[in-house]
Amino acid sequence: MFWRKRAETQRTAAAVFDLKADPWARLSSVGLEIDGRTILQDLTLELREARIGIVGLNGSGKSSFIRLLNGLRQPTSGHLEIFGVDAALDPAALPRHVGFVFQNPDHQAIFPIVEEDVAFGLTQLGRPRDEALAAARTFLVDHGAGHLAARPIADLSEGQKQLVAILAVLIMQPAVILLDEPFSALDGLAGRRLQEWLAALPQRLVLISHDRAHLQGFERILWIEDGRLRGDGDPATVLAAYDREIERRATLAGPGGWSEGHL
Protein backbone atom coordinates (compact mmCIF):
# COMPACT_ATOMS: atom_id res chain seq x y z
CA MET A 1 0.00 0.00 0.00
CA PHE A 2 1.13 3.52 -0.74
CA TRP A 3 1.96 4.62 2.78
CA ARG A 4 3.79 1.41 3.46
CA LYS A 5 5.82 1.89 0.31
CA ARG A 6 6.75 5.37 1.41
CA ALA A 7 7.74 4.20 4.88
CA GLU A 8 9.96 1.58 3.31
CA THR A 9 11.79 4.05 1.13
CA GLN A 10 12.28 6.14 4.23
CA ARG A 11 13.97 3.23 5.94
CA THR A 12 16.10 1.87 3.15
CA ALA A 13 17.09 4.97 1.27
CA ALA A 14 18.70 7.95 2.78
CA ALA A 15 19.82 9.18 -0.60
CA VAL A 16 22.42 11.87 -0.26
CA PHE A 17 22.46 13.82 -3.49
CA ASP A 18 25.72 15.37 -4.48
CA LEU A 19 24.60 18.67 -5.97
CA LYS A 20 28.12 19.40 -7.20
CA ALA A 21 28.23 16.17 -9.20
CA ASP A 22 29.55 16.70 -12.71
CA PRO A 23 27.88 15.41 -14.79
CA TRP A 24 24.68 15.81 -12.77
CA ALA A 25 22.90 13.15 -14.80
CA ARG A 26 24.43 9.97 -16.12
CA LEU A 27 22.43 7.59 -18.31
CA SER A 28 23.72 4.25 -19.50
CA SER A 29 21.56 2.32 -21.98
CA VAL A 30 18.43 3.66 -20.31
CA GLY A 31 15.12 2.42 -21.67
CA LEU A 32 11.50 3.08 -20.76
CA GLU A 33 8.54 0.84 -21.47
CA ILE A 34 4.98 1.76 -20.63
CA ASP A 35 2.28 -0.92 -20.94
CA GLY A 36 4.52 -3.00 -23.16
CA ARG A 37 5.20 -0.09 -25.51
CA THR A 38 8.77 1.06 -25.92
CA ILE A 39 8.89 4.78 -25.28
CA LEU A 40 12.63 5.29 -24.91
CA GLN A 41 15.53 2.98 -25.61
CA ASP A 42 19.26 2.79 -25.46
CA LEU A 43 19.99 6.24 -24.12
CA THR A 44 23.57 6.65 -23.07
CA LEU A 45 24.66 10.17 -22.27
CA GLU A 46 25.83 12.52 -19.60
CA LEU A 47 24.31 15.90 -18.81
CA ARG A 48 26.49 18.66 -17.45
CA GLU A 49 25.76 21.81 -19.46
CA ALA A 50 23.82 24.70 -17.91
CA ARG A 51 21.47 25.02 -20.90
CA ILE A 52 20.33 21.92 -22.72
CA GLY A 53 17.60 22.02 -25.34
CA ILE A 54 15.55 19.05 -26.52
CA VAL A 55 13.96 18.84 -29.95
CA GLY A 56 12.00 16.10 -31.66
CA LEU A 57 8.66 15.49 -33.30
CA ASN A 58 5.52 14.96 -31.24
CA GLY A 59 5.41 11.53 -29.72
CA SER A 60 9.17 11.03 -29.97
CA GLY A 61 9.56 10.59 -26.22
CA LYS A 62 10.84 14.05 -25.23
CA SER A 63 8.39 14.49 -22.35
CA SER A 64 9.00 10.97 -21.07
CA PHE A 65 12.73 11.60 -21.24
CA ILE A 66 12.66 14.61 -18.95
CA ARG A 67 10.24 12.80 -16.64
CA LEU A 68 13.03 10.29 -16.03
CA LEU A 69 15.28 13.09 -14.83
CA ASN A 70 13.15 14.06 -11.84
CA GLY A 71 11.78 10.67 -10.84
CA LEU A 72 8.28 11.08 -12.32
CA ARG A 73 9.11 7.94 -14.26
CA GLN A 74 11.64 5.24 -13.58
CA PRO A 75 13.67 3.61 -16.34
CA THR A 76 12.62 0.02 -17.05
CA SER A 77 16.11 -0.88 -18.23
CA GLY A 78 19.61 0.49 -17.97
CA HIS A 79 21.02 2.66 -15.27
CA LEU A 80 20.22 6.27 -14.43
CA GLU A 81 22.12 8.34 -11.94
CA ILE A 82 21.09 11.84 -10.85
CA PHE A 83 23.43 13.88 -8.69
CA GLY A 84 25.49 10.81 -8.07
CA VAL A 85 22.59 8.71 -6.80
CA ASP A 86 20.73 5.88 -8.54
CA ALA A 87 17.42 7.48 -9.59
CA ALA A 88 15.51 4.36 -8.54
CA LEU A 89 16.84 4.58 -4.99
CA ASP A 90 14.74 7.49 -3.82
CA PRO A 91 12.61 8.91 -6.63
CA ALA A 92 10.33 10.76 -4.19
CA ALA A 93 13.22 12.94 -3.01
CA LEU A 94 14.44 13.83 -6.50
CA PRO A 95 11.96 16.65 -7.29
CA ARG A 96 13.51 18.62 -4.47
CA HIS A 97 16.60 19.19 -6.59
CA VAL A 98 15.11 18.76 -10.05
CA GLY A 99 12.08 20.98 -10.59
CA PHE A 100 9.54 20.27 -13.33
CA VAL A 101 7.48 22.85 -15.19
CA PHE A 102 4.58 21.19 -17.00
CA GLN A 103 3.60 21.97 -20.53
CA ASN A 104 0.18 23.16 -19.44
CA PRO A 105 0.33 25.38 -16.33
CA ASP A 106 -3.27 24.43 -15.56
CA HIS A 107 -2.02 20.89 -14.99
CA GLN A 108 0.55 22.05 -12.51
CA ALA A 109 -1.36 24.27 -10.11
CA ILE A 110 -2.38 22.32 -7.06
CA PHE A 111 -3.91 25.28 -5.28
CA PRO A 112 -6.16 27.79 -7.03
CA ILE A 113 -4.71 31.06 -5.71
CA VAL A 114 -1.27 32.20 -6.90
CA GLU A 115 0.34 32.74 -3.50
CA GLU A 116 -1.17 29.51 -2.12
CA ASP A 117 0.36 27.49 -4.92
CA VAL A 118 3.74 29.19 -4.67
CA ALA A 119 3.74 28.73 -0.88
CA PHE A 120 2.78 25.07 -1.26
CA GLY A 121 6.28 24.19 -2.41
CA LEU A 122 7.71 25.65 0.80
CA THR A 123 5.27 23.80 3.03
CA GLN A 124 6.31 20.67 1.14
CA LEU A 125 9.84 21.41 2.30
CA GLY A 126 8.60 21.55 5.88
CA ARG A 127 8.14 25.29 6.41
CA PRO A 128 5.09 26.26 8.54
CA ARG A 129 2.19 27.66 6.57
CA ASP A 130 2.31 31.29 7.75
CA GLU A 131 6.01 31.52 7.18
CA ALA A 132 5.68 29.89 3.75
CA LEU A 133 2.92 32.29 2.75
CA ALA A 134 4.95 35.32 3.79
CA ALA A 135 8.00 34.01 1.96
CA ALA A 136 5.89 33.30 -1.15
CA ARG A 137 4.57 36.87 -1.15
CA THR A 138 8.06 38.33 -0.87
CA PHE A 139 9.29 35.99 -3.57
CA LEU A 140 6.47 37.04 -5.90
CA VAL A 141 7.21 40.72 -5.27
CA ASP A 142 10.93 40.13 -5.89
CA HIS A 143 10.11 38.58 -9.25
CA GLY A 144 7.78 41.35 -10.31
CA ALA A 145 4.64 39.30 -9.74
CA GLY A 146 3.53 40.81 -6.44
CA HIS A 147 0.30 42.10 -8.00
CA LEU A 148 -0.70 38.52 -8.89
CA ALA A 149 -0.29 37.10 -5.38
CA ALA A 150 -3.94 37.07 -4.31
CA ARG A 151 -5.45 36.27 -7.70
CA PRO A 152 -6.93 32.95 -8.82
CA ILE A 153 -4.57 31.28 -11.26
CA ALA A 154 -7.49 30.50 -13.56
CA ASP A 155 -8.04 34.23 -14.17
CA LEU A 156 -4.48 34.95 -15.32
CA SER A 157 -3.24 35.29 -18.89
CA GLU A 158 -1.31 32.36 -20.35
CA GLY A 159 1.98 34.20 -19.91
CA GLN A 160 1.24 35.02 -16.28
CA LYS A 161 0.18 31.42 -15.65
CA GLN A 162 3.43 30.13 -17.07
CA LEU A 163 5.42 32.61 -14.99
CA VAL A 164 3.59 31.54 -11.83
CA ALA A 165 4.15 27.87 -12.70
CA ILE A 166 7.89 28.49 -13.01
CA LEU A 167 8.02 30.62 -9.84
CA ALA A 168 6.22 27.87 -7.93
CA VAL A 169 9.08 25.55 -8.89
CA LEU A 170 11.83 28.13 -8.54
CA ILE A 171 10.93 29.01 -4.94
CA MET A 172 11.95 25.49 -3.92
CA GLN A 173 15.46 26.34 -5.16
CA PRO A 174 16.09 23.30 -7.31
CA ALA A 175 19.50 22.87 -8.89
CA VAL A 176 17.96 21.96 -12.23
CA ILE A 177 14.68 22.98 -13.82
CA LEU A 178 13.07 20.86 -16.52
CA LEU A 179 10.67 22.72 -18.78
CA ASP A 180 8.25 20.89 -21.06
CA GLU A 181 7.47 23.28 -23.93
CA PRO A 182 6.83 26.31 -21.72
CA PHE A 183 6.31 28.54 -24.74
CA SER A 184 3.61 26.57 -26.47
CA ALA A 185 0.67 28.65 -25.24
CA LEU A 186 2.41 32.03 -25.20
CA ASP A 187 2.11 34.79 -27.77
CA GLY A 188 5.28 36.23 -29.26
CA LEU A 189 5.77 38.99 -26.73
CA ALA A 190 5.14 36.84 -23.65
CA GLY A 191 7.43 34.21 -25.14
CA ARG A 192 10.24 36.72 -25.65
CA ARG A 193 9.91 37.99 -22.09
CA LEU A 194 9.91 34.50 -20.64
CA GLN A 195 12.92 33.55 -22.72
CA GLU A 196 14.96 36.51 -21.50
CA TRP A 197 13.90 35.85 -17.94
CA LEU A 198 14.83 32.17 -18.18
CA ALA A 199 18.21 33.04 -19.67
CA ALA A 200 19.07 35.03 -16.54
CA LEU A 201 18.28 32.19 -14.10
CA PRO A 202 21.28 30.69 -12.29
CA GLN A 203 19.72 27.21 -12.41
CA ARG A 204 20.63 24.60 -14.96
CA LEU A 205 17.80 24.29 -17.48
CA VAL A 206 16.64 21.46 -19.69
CA LEU A 207 14.08 22.81 -22.11
CA ILE A 208 11.88 21.16 -24.69
CA SER A 209 10.91 23.48 -27.50
CA HIS A 210 9.82 23.34 -31.11
CA ASP A 211 10.97 26.87 -31.77
CA ARG A 212 14.70 27.33 -32.24
CA ALA A 213 14.43 30.99 -31.36
CA HIS A 214 13.83 29.85 -27.80
CA LEU A 215 16.95 27.70 -27.86
CA GLN A 216 19.22 30.62 -28.52
CA GLY A 217 22.24 30.67 -26.25
CA PHE A 218 21.88 26.98 -25.46
CA GLU A 219 25.06 24.98 -25.24
CA ARG A 220 23.78 21.63 -26.31
CA ILE A 221 20.83 20.19 -28.18
CA LEU A 222 19.49 16.66 -27.88
CA TRP A 223 17.37 15.43 -30.76
CA ILE A 224 15.11 12.56 -29.82
CA GLU A 225 13.38 10.48 -32.44
CA ASP A 226 11.29 7.38 -31.89
CA GLY A 227 12.62 7.09 -28.38
CA ARG A 228 16.27 7.17 -29.41
CA LEU A 229 18.91 9.81 -29.35
CA ARG A 230 19.19 10.81 -32.99
CA GLY A 231 21.39 13.86 -32.52
CA ASP A 232 23.46 15.31 -29.74
CA GLY A 233 25.86 18.23 -29.89
CA ASP A 234 26.19 21.92 -30.49
CA PRO A 235 22.99 23.70 -31.56
CA ALA A 236 24.11 24.72 -35.03
CA THR A 237 24.92 21.18 -36.14
CA VAL A 238 22.04 19.34 -34.49
CA LEU A 239 19.36 21.86 -35.41
CA ALA A 240 20.54 21.92 -39.03
CA ALA A 241 20.34 18.12 -39.21
CA TYR A 242 16.92 18.22 -37.56
CA ASP A 243 15.70 20.78 -40.10
CA ARG A 244 16.97 18.67 -42.98
CA GLU A 245 15.13 15.64 -41.60
CA ILE A 246 11.88 17.58 -41.28
CA GLU A 247 12.31 18.87 -44.82
CA ARG A 248 13.02 15.35 -46.10
CA ARG A 249 10.00 13.87 -44.42
CA ALA A 250 7.74 16.69 -45.49
CA THR A 251 8.63 16.25 -49.15
CA LEU A 252 8.53 12.46 -48.82
CA ALA A 253 4.94 12.53 -47.67
CA GLY A 254 4.01 14.89 -50.48
CA PRO A 255 1.54 17.72 -50.19
CA GLY A 256 -1.44 16.76 -48.06
CA GLY A 257 0.12 13.44 -47.09
CA TRP A 258 0.16 12.91 -43.37
CA SER A 259 2.92 10.59 -42.37
CA GLU A 260 2.16 7.84 -39.94
CA GLY A 261 1.37 9.11 -36.47
CA HIS A 262 1.71 12.77 -37.29
CA LEU A 263 -1.76 14.07 -37.84
Place this chain on the structure above:
Amino acid sequence: MICLYVEGRSWLHRLAAGWKLIVLLLVSILIMQLRSVPQLSLALAATLALYPVLGEGWIRRLQVLRPLWPILVIILLVHGLPGDWSLGLLVVLRLCTMVLLAHLVTLTTRLDAMLAAIEPLFRPLAWIGISPRLPALAMVLVIRFVPVLAGIREALDEAWRARDPSERGLGRRRTRWYGKWRKMRALLPPLLIQALRLSDQVAEALTARGGAAGFRPEP
Protein backbone atom coordinates in the same frame (compact mmCIF):
# COMPACT_ATOMS: atom_id res chain seq x y z
CA MET B 1 -15.80 29.33 -12.15
CA ILE B 2 -12.67 27.28 -11.62
CA CYS B 3 -12.14 28.51 -8.11
CA LEU B 4 -14.84 28.43 -5.46
CA TYR B 5 -13.22 30.92 -3.12
CA VAL B 6 -14.47 34.48 -3.51
CA GLU B 7 -11.96 37.17 -2.72
CA GLY B 8 -13.08 39.54 -0.02
CA ARG B 9 -12.23 41.24 3.23
CA SER B 10 -15.41 40.66 5.19
CA TRP B 11 -15.40 39.47 8.80
CA LEU B 12 -16.31 36.03 7.53
CA HIS B 13 -13.23 35.96 5.31
CA ARG B 14 -11.04 37.04 8.19
CA LEU B 15 -12.44 34.55 10.70
CA ALA B 16 -9.98 31.68 11.15
CA ALA B 17 -10.79 28.58 9.10
CA GLY B 18 -10.74 26.38 12.20
CA TRP B 19 -13.42 28.50 13.90
CA LYS B 20 -15.58 28.53 10.82
CA LEU B 21 -15.47 24.75 10.61
CA ILE B 22 -16.25 24.34 14.32
CA VAL B 23 -19.16 26.79 14.15
CA LEU B 24 -20.42 25.06 11.00
CA LEU B 25 -20.34 21.73 12.83
CA LEU B 26 -22.16 23.07 15.90
CA VAL B 27 -24.78 24.94 13.88
CA SER B 28 -25.38 21.86 11.73
CA ILE B 29 -25.99 19.80 14.88
CA LEU B 30 -28.35 22.49 16.11
CA ILE B 31 -30.23 22.52 12.81
CA MET B 32 -30.75 18.78 13.09
CA GLN B 33 -32.52 19.44 16.41
CA LEU B 34 -34.96 22.00 15.01
CA ARG B 35 -38.29 20.34 14.35
CA SER B 36 -40.73 22.98 13.26
CA VAL B 37 -41.19 24.71 9.94
CA PRO B 38 -41.13 28.26 11.40
CA GLN B 39 -37.88 27.56 13.30
CA LEU B 40 -36.18 26.16 10.24
CA SER B 41 -37.49 28.97 8.04
CA LEU B 42 -35.89 31.36 10.48
CA ALA B 43 -32.60 29.44 10.27
CA LEU B 44 -32.72 29.56 6.49
CA ALA B 45 -33.49 33.28 6.55
CA ALA B 46 -30.57 33.87 8.92
CA THR B 47 -28.28 31.91 6.60
CA LEU B 48 -29.45 33.93 3.62
CA ALA B 49 -28.85 37.11 5.60
CA LEU B 50 -25.18 36.15 5.82
CA TYR B 51 -24.69 35.84 2.08
CA PRO B 52 -24.37 39.57 1.31
CA VAL B 53 -20.92 39.50 3.00
CA LEU B 54 -19.75 38.03 -0.31
CA GLY B 55 -20.30 41.44 -1.82
CA GLU B 56 -21.56 42.14 -5.29
CA GLY B 57 -23.11 39.17 -7.07
CA TRP B 58 -23.84 37.22 -3.89
CA ILE B 59 -27.24 36.20 -5.26
CA ARG B 60 -25.55 34.18 -7.98
CA ARG B 61 -23.87 32.07 -5.28
CA LEU B 62 -27.28 30.73 -4.24
CA GLN B 63 -27.34 28.80 -7.50
CA VAL B 64 -25.46 26.10 -5.66
CA LEU B 65 -28.94 24.78 -4.78
CA ARG B 66 -30.01 24.47 -8.40
CA PRO B 67 -28.57 21.04 -9.17
CA LEU B 68 -30.18 19.81 -5.95
CA TRP B 69 -33.78 20.53 -6.93
CA PRO B 70 -34.68 17.09 -8.31
CA ILE B 71 -33.55 15.51 -5.04
CA LEU B 72 -35.44 18.10 -3.02
CA VAL B 73 -38.60 17.45 -5.05
CA ILE B 74 -38.25 13.71 -4.53
CA ILE B 75 -37.80 14.19 -0.77
CA LEU B 76 -40.84 16.43 -0.64
CA LEU B 77 -42.96 13.92 -2.57
CA VAL B 78 -41.79 10.90 -0.59
CA HIS B 79 -42.93 12.56 2.61
CA GLY B 80 -45.82 14.51 1.19
CA LEU B 81 -47.69 11.92 -0.85
CA PRO B 82 -48.24 9.63 2.18
CA GLY B 83 -49.74 12.71 3.81
CA ASP B 84 -46.99 14.43 5.80
CA TRP B 85 -46.18 17.52 3.75
CA SER B 86 -44.83 19.42 6.73
CA LEU B 87 -42.21 16.73 7.41
CA GLY B 88 -41.14 16.90 3.76
CA LEU B 89 -40.87 20.66 3.97
CA LEU B 90 -38.87 20.30 7.19
CA VAL B 91 -36.30 18.04 5.56
CA VAL B 92 -36.04 20.26 2.49
CA LEU B 93 -35.54 23.40 4.59
CA ARG B 94 -32.96 21.65 6.71
CA LEU B 95 -31.00 20.46 3.68
CA CYS B 96 -31.08 23.86 2.00
CA THR B 97 -29.88 25.63 5.14
CA MET B 98 -27.03 23.23 5.73
CA VAL B 99 -25.88 23.24 2.12
CA LEU B 100 -25.97 27.03 1.99
CA LEU B 101 -24.03 27.36 5.25
CA ALA B 102 -21.36 24.88 4.18
CA HIS B 103 -21.13 26.62 0.82
CA LEU B 104 -20.64 29.95 2.54
CA VAL B 105 -17.69 28.52 4.48
CA THR B 106 -16.18 27.19 1.25
CA LEU B 107 -16.66 30.52 -0.49
CA THR B 108 -14.94 32.51 2.23
CA THR B 109 -12.11 30.16 3.19
CA ARG B 110 -8.94 29.70 1.21
CA LEU B 111 -7.83 26.16 0.65
CA ASP B 112 -4.42 26.59 2.28
CA ALA B 113 -6.20 27.84 5.41
CA MET B 114 -8.62 24.93 5.22
CA LEU B 115 -5.72 22.48 4.86
CA ALA B 116 -3.94 23.98 7.86
CA ALA B 117 -7.17 23.82 9.88
CA ILE B 118 -8.05 20.17 9.21
CA GLU B 119 -4.56 18.70 9.20
CA PRO B 120 -4.29 18.61 13.03
CA LEU B 121 -7.47 16.49 13.13
CA PHE B 122 -5.56 13.68 11.46
CA ARG B 123 -2.50 13.95 13.65
CA PRO B 124 -3.22 10.65 15.46
CA LEU B 125 -2.53 8.91 12.12
CA ALA B 126 1.13 9.82 12.57
CA TRP B 127 1.27 7.23 15.36
CA ILE B 128 0.76 4.48 12.82
CA GLY B 129 3.15 6.00 10.33
CA ILE B 130 0.71 7.80 8.04
CA SER B 131 1.30 11.44 7.30
CA PRO B 132 -1.67 13.50 8.56
CA ARG B 133 -1.21 15.59 5.45
CA LEU B 134 -2.50 12.79 3.20
CA PRO B 135 -6.19 12.75 4.24
CA ALA B 136 -6.22 16.52 4.81
CA LEU B 137 -4.83 17.22 1.36
CA ALA B 138 -7.25 14.70 -0.16
CA MET B 139 -10.22 16.52 1.37
CA VAL B 140 -8.97 19.91 0.23
CA LEU B 141 -8.31 18.63 -3.28
CA VAL B 142 -11.91 17.43 -3.56
CA ILE B 143 -13.11 20.97 -2.87
CA ARG B 144 -10.49 22.26 -5.27
CA PHE B 145 -11.36 20.05 -8.21
CA VAL B 146 -15.14 19.80 -8.04
CA PRO B 147 -15.50 23.13 -9.88
CA VAL B 148 -12.82 22.04 -12.36
CA LEU B 149 -14.86 18.91 -13.10
CA ALA B 150 -17.94 21.08 -13.48
CA GLY B 151 -15.99 23.10 -16.03
CA ILE B 152 -15.10 19.94 -17.96
CA ARG B 153 -18.75 18.92 -17.96
CA GLU B 154 -19.72 22.31 -19.32
CA ALA B 155 -17.14 22.07 -22.11
CA LEU B 156 -18.48 18.63 -23.09
CA ASP B 157 -21.98 19.98 -23.01
CA GLU B 158 -20.97 22.77 -25.36
CA ALA B 159 -19.26 20.32 -27.73
CA TRP B 160 -22.47 18.29 -27.75
CA ARG B 161 -24.69 21.26 -28.45
CA ALA B 162 -22.40 22.43 -31.24
CA ARG B 163 -22.93 19.18 -33.12
CA ASP B 164 -26.36 17.96 -32.11
CA PRO B 165 -28.78 18.77 -34.94
CA SER B 166 -31.83 18.67 -32.69
CA GLU B 167 -30.37 21.62 -30.77
CA ARG B 168 -30.96 23.70 -33.89
CA GLY B 169 -34.39 22.35 -34.61
CA LEU B 170 -33.02 19.96 -37.25
CA GLY B 171 -33.02 16.18 -37.32
CA ARG B 172 -35.64 14.01 -35.80
CA ARG B 173 -38.02 15.71 -33.45
CA ARG B 174 -37.61 14.50 -29.91
CA THR B 175 -39.08 15.45 -26.63
CA ARG B 176 -37.01 17.62 -24.38
CA TRP B 177 -36.59 14.92 -21.77
CA TYR B 178 -35.54 12.34 -24.29
CA GLY B 179 -32.94 14.76 -25.63
CA LYS B 180 -31.58 15.34 -22.15
CA TRP B 181 -31.39 11.64 -21.47
CA ARG B 182 -29.62 11.01 -24.76
CA LYS B 183 -27.10 13.73 -23.99
CA MET B 184 -26.41 12.43 -20.52
CA ARG B 185 -25.92 8.91 -21.83
CA ALA B 186 -23.50 10.14 -24.48
CA LEU B 187 -21.50 12.46 -22.25
CA LEU B 188 -21.06 10.22 -19.22
CA PRO B 189 -18.22 8.07 -20.61
CA PRO B 190 -16.09 11.00 -21.85
CA LEU B 191 -16.74 12.80 -18.59
CA LEU B 192 -15.47 9.79 -16.63
CA ILE B 193 -12.42 9.48 -18.86
CA GLN B 194 -11.58 13.14 -18.47
CA ALA B 195 -12.08 12.92 -14.73
CA LEU B 196 -9.60 10.04 -14.59
CA ARG B 197 -7.16 11.95 -16.76
CA LEU B 198 -7.51 14.97 -14.48
CA SER B 199 -6.72 12.84 -11.45
CA ASP B 200 -3.61 11.52 -13.22
CA GLN B 201 -2.48 15.06 -13.95
CA VAL B 202 -3.03 16.18 -10.38
CA ALA B 203 -1.17 13.14 -9.07
CA GLU B 204 1.75 13.88 -11.36
CA ALA B 205 1.80 17.56 -10.40
CA LEU B 206 1.80 16.57 -6.76
CA THR B 207 4.60 14.04 -7.22
CA ALA B 208 6.65 16.64 -9.07
CA ARG B 209 6.53 18.82 -5.98
CA GLY B 210 7.29 16.21 -3.39
CA GLY B 211 4.12 14.11 -3.15
CA ALA B 212 1.14 14.31 -0.82
CA ALA B 213 3.18 13.85 2.35
CA GLY B 214 5.81 16.42 1.38
CA PHE B 215 9.57 16.05 1.42
CA ARG B 216 11.10 14.56 4.50
CA PRO B 217 13.84 16.62 6.12
CA GLU B 218 17.27 16.47 4.48
CA PRO B 219 19.53 13.87 6.06
